[in-house]
Amino acid sequence: MPTEAPVLFPLAGKAVKLARVLAAPSYARALLRTRTAAAVEHEALLRRLAPATVIDVGANKGQFALAARRALPDATLHAFEVLPGPLATLRRNFDGDASFTAHALALSDAAGEATFHVASREDSSSLLGVGAAQEAVFDVREASAIRVPTARLDALGLVEACVAPILLKLDVQGAELQVLRGAETVLDRLSHIYAECSYVELYQGQALFPEVRAWLEARDFVFRSAFNTHHDPKLGPVQADMLFQRAPA
Template structure:
């Protein structure tokens, strides 16, 4: 991934890791980077562990990241990478066929700081979130560690695909208030009328920007 090759983070926290798609891209683009990944669903987590079993630079936590520790119901999509802690709407399945709810499971939820404990977030660090509408709550669950990240890379939506989700403008405003400004938009998805549905957003901490003439 060109974005990762350009940024070259020393550490990546991959929230919503699924089977390891983003972690694989990180290992390819930034082979020296350490990855701390989070995936609460057992089946994709099992595949993730098998894929990175021999890699000491990758660690998986089998929990979701949220605002309060405890347990929560996750709505499992027929395509598990579209599963969410928020109910899946009919709009989501209409725009992305095959992503309707197929069942529910109970998963553990923890705050990021409770998982990492004394793990050093060595910089520059990138926080990636792909949590299907749960982005703002997951970011809030990063709490006191948010300041340690030079970049945040998050999938955000312009329309409600999951019940009660924060839309892109809310996530952008929340991060801006905390010193992270939008600096890139990738992988824009549109409906058949050309209306923007969702995209991946890159945010950068202003203090980490290089000084240019």
């Protein structure tokens, strides 16, 4: 059975991050009530980008969404999470927040159903099978597989109804290009895309960062910077959060 990821932080900066979580009432509440550690490392960037709407794809328990809410108290948040356990925790973390909506869907490039690969750490689950490098670097392996509902973002009518500027955040464990292909007709409504991308194949058949970057650049997005890079002693850079900006018209 999958196990819930423990509330642990990277060794580098662990104490500082924990102190930041405990110092913010909303973060401390989520940590104590639901064992959800807010992704405080994204706060500064979110404030700088200042989107009116955040679409959080692969929201898990709301780690990123908690940071978005604290950084952007007036923003509208839409979160997509398909695993029942994390989805229930996500909704609990935002209970009473009228500007937050959770969607029980896996976004992809086709509507219907798909196999979802549940990992030994639920926040590493994916539409793609867990690869050998994921196990070697993060000690994560596939625990089970379930069928889940899928949808294209550009078929939901959601983006068209959102207030601009809109930030699309992707943390979908190797399925970034599938989600982007399923959003192709609404990309021009987005101001920024913030996607966790890999330099090495952590999931079977995933598109690596150069392919994701080329796809977005062909559609008028400019790569701005990489954040929160994870390094492996043997493999070097493994993955990072990549920021893309819509090119001026």
